[in-house]
Amino acid sequence: QVQLVESGGGLVQAGGSLRLSCAASGGTSSSYAMGWFRRGPGKEREFVAGINWSGTGTYYSDSVKGRFAISRDNAKNTVYLEMNSLKPEDTALYYCAADRLVAGGETRSSMYSYWGQGTQVTVSS
Secondary structure (H helix, E strand, O other), X not given: OXXXXXXXXXXXEOOOOEEEEEEEEOOOHHHOEEEEEEEOOOOXXXXXXXXXXXXXXXXXXXXXXXXXXXXXXXXXXXXXXXXXXXXXXXXXXXXXEEEOOOOOOOOOHHHOXXXXXXXXXXXXX
């Protein structure tokens, strides 16, 4: 059983940056593909970024490509989401997710077995 805990959210002005972290414990999380999802106000949960177990493959939604970067440190069992040039439309509750059987870049939330509680990101205009 893998437990995921997100941190790093907060309030930032448009154009600013934040770095989210997702710390994993239990199981062999270093062998899991990881993803970041978000749910904005009045919106459905959507895929943001994904990374394969080795960190050699990264994937992004079109809405964040070029602004966000996902990475992982398997020695620390932690996945990061570096968010730059933030926009008000990036405001959302951000979740990390993990699964041993999905490929990196899996965009369907239903395919991930483990989820964190989320960290709120609010971008003011």
